[in-house]
Amino acid sequence: MLKTLLGSVREYKRDSLLAPFFVMCEGIAEVIIPLLMARLIDYGIDRGDMNQIWKYGLLLLAVAIFSMVCGSLAAICAARASAGFAHNLRRDMYHRVQDFSFANIDKFSTASLVTRMTTDVTRVQNAYQMIIRMAVRSPILLVFGLGMAFYINARLAPVFLIVIPFLIIGLYFILTRAFPLFTRVFQTYDDLNAVVQENVRGVRVVKSYVREDYENRKFNKVSDLVYTLFLKAERLISLNGPLMQLCMYSCMLLFSWFGARMIVSGSLTTGELTSMLSYVMQILMNLMMVSMILVMLVMSKASGERIAEVLNEESTLHNPAQPVSEVPDGSIDFEHVDFSYSGDPNRLSLHGVDLHIRSGETIGILGGTGSAKSTLVSLIPRLYDATAGTVKVGGRDVRDYDLTALRDAVSVVLQKNVLFSGTIKENLRWGDADASDEELERVCRLAQADEFIRAFPDGYDTYIEQGGANVSGGQKQRLCIARALLKKPKILILDDSTSAVDTATDAKIRRAFRDEIPDTTKLIVAQRISSIQDADRILVLDDGGVAAIGTHEELLASSPIYQEIYEFQTRGGDGDADHQ
Numbered sequence: 001m002l003k004t005l006l007g008s009v010r011e012y013k014r015d016s017l018l019a020p021f022f023v024m025c026e027g028i029a030e031v032i033i034p035l036l037m038a039r040l041i042d043y044g045i046d047r048g049d050m051n052q053i054w055k056y057g058l059l060l061l062a063v064a065i066f067s068m069v070c071g072s073l074a075a076i077c078a079a080r081a082s083a084g085f086a087h088n089l090r091r092d093m094y095h096r097v098q099d100f101s102f103a104n105i106d107k108f109s110t111a112s113l114v115t116r117m118t119t120d121v122t123r124v125q126n127a128y129q130m131i132i133r134m135a136v137r138s139p140i141l142l143v144f145g146l147g148m149a150f151y152i153n154a155r156l157a158p159v160f161l162i163v164i165p166f167l168i169i170g171l172y173f174i175l176t177r178a179f180p181l182f183t184r185v186f187q188t189y190d191d192l193n194a195v196v197q198e199n200v201r202g203v204r205v206v207k208s209y210v211r212e213d214y215e216n217r218k219f220n221k222v223s224d225l226v227y228t229l230f231l232k233a234e235r236l237i238s239l240n241g242p243l244m245q246l247c248m249y250s251c252m253l254l255f256s257w258f259g260a261r262m263i264v265s266g267s268l269t270t271g272e273l274t275s276m277l278s279y280v281m282q283i284l285m286n287l288m289m290v291s292m293i294l295v296m297l298v299m300s301k302a303s304g305e306r307i308a309e310v311l312n313e314e315s316t317l318h319n320p321a322q323p324v325s326e327v328p329d330g331s332i333d334f335e336h337v338d339f340s341y342s343g344d345p346n347r348l349s350l351h352g353v354d355l356h357i358r359s360g361e362t363i364g365i366l367g368g369t370g371s372a373k374s375t376l377v378s379l380i381p382r383l384y385d386a387t388a389g390t391v392k393v394g395g396r397d398v399r400d401y402d403l404t405a406l407r408d409a410v411s412v413v414l415q416k417n418v419l420f421s422g423t424i425k426e427n428l429r430w431g432d433a434d435a436s437d438e439e440l441e442r443v444c445r446l447a448q449a450d451e452f453i454r455a456f457p458d459g460y461d462t463y464i465e466q467g468g469a470n471v472s473g474g475q476k477q478r479l480c481i482a483r484a485l486l487k488k489p490k491i492l493i494l495d496d497s498t499s500a501v502d503t504a505t506d507a508k509i510r511r512a513f514r515d516e517i518p519d520t521t522k523l524i525v526a527q528r529i530s531s532i533q534d535a536d537r538i539l540v541l542d543d544g545g546v547a548a549i550g551t552h553e554e555l556l557a558s559s560p561i562y563q564e565i566y567e568f569q570t571r572g573g574d575g576d577a578d579h580q
């Protein structure tokens, strides 16, 4: 994990090394200061020697300034290194996620990916900053401080050896109890994030089902848990302060007690005692710092692992070694295709599909919910790879093609289609970044979108809010169809893409397709028979398998499932079927 994460430090390596270096210089200066103070008092003030006072005074000033400059430089370097590291981590994760296949994304879930890219990275950033500043400084100061104390007076210094074990035991007691609480707090944060994300994304549904109270309660529950756990953990951590003070004052008392006696007997000077007392502070503070760093390390470990998991995730789709970059035509063949989302051959979503579609054919796809219509079409542009068997486009296995070339040739309007915030033009140009305005208008006329776009005050420059919130369901669908058409695909797949469009407009779209893009293979998944009955052939899916395929008339004569759907939709059903 560490290797993966540190791989993202890159250009910030210099800062990451300079920060501890400056911190070390600062630390050394801090250790020297009490020693100089002792000299100043003993050689200068006690003896009333002005020359010595000047000498040590100026030296002290120089060391203090040096320490200050090193401190600031260390802070700047550490901030730059940690912010840069976090920046790289986020960018690397983002790039990784762009390469993810649908299967990879299914594995992580969107909410978790967002948490990993935000909260977890921030946590690692903070830990990194603390570590490069303190992990070097504190142990060094601790050892130096102790060394200096022994150097000044080896008979007095062992007092530390009595007090320090007490402090270590106390800190151990506090931290081992606080640590599991912090771990739980962070786990609960994930739940909190999930609740907030789900609610905010689905806020319209929440409101329309008047579920605000329920959602509030759900949120309060998680939020209260975070609060309680945090409070408990912080309460424990706050014991650190009194513990430190207790140890510090005991140390000082002991030093004063023994020190005073030694001064009287002449084996210690006043200056030495003063500097010993400064070392007390330094040594105990650094000891506490070392323990806090340990805590921080362990706490950020979970976040680090979550980040590394994303960075190490291999995309399940690969471009072949020698990719074919041209799709010759729009024919589609399924040969004994099985597919399972989990990869488990015992839980197939699609089984034994054999299907041959000629280039330019219009195929209607019909079937109950969950009959694997979306699954079937998603194998064509290689959104997923078949678990067994072969899917061919233009007579070649889809796995032989360059992914970009394949997806340019196969345009899909997904069932869960999405518009992005930006103008209509910008959204459409996802299909083809270089398309001219005339081209945009042409595809919009084809998709029956031109008319309503012109009715907007800003026309094609109308701003689409996030998720397409300011256009109607049917308008959104038509914009998505236009976007797909702009690619001039050889195969066009509409997955239930006109479900929110009225039947007359639906019919106009189909007629435009027939007249304007006759050579494009069209796969139209629909719930309404009226949307597909004039297709060249209709494919009826049932429970992941092909139940029947043929023209409307053939199916009416031979397929019981088709007959049933037809009967239901024309007679009593939704009255939606219109015959043109």
Ligand SMILES: Nc1ncnc2c1ncn2[C@@H]1O[C@H](COP(=O)(O)OP(=O)(O)OP(=O)(O)O)[C@@H](O)[C@H]1O
Residues within 6 Å of the ligand: 106, 341, 342, 349, 367, 368, 369, 370, 371, 372, 373, 374, 375, 376, 415
């Ligand atoms: N991302 C996924 N991960 C796991 N299972 C899935 C996933 N998507 C769909 N499934 C399962 O695969 C089966 C077929 O689903 P699919 O979405 O293809 O049905 P559909 O015919 O398109 O249904 P609908 O008419 O409701 O769109 C279902 O049992 C569904 O639970």
Ligand SMILES: [Mg+2]
Residues within 6 Å of the ligand: 373, 374, 375, 415, 495, 496
């Ligand atoms: Mg579907």
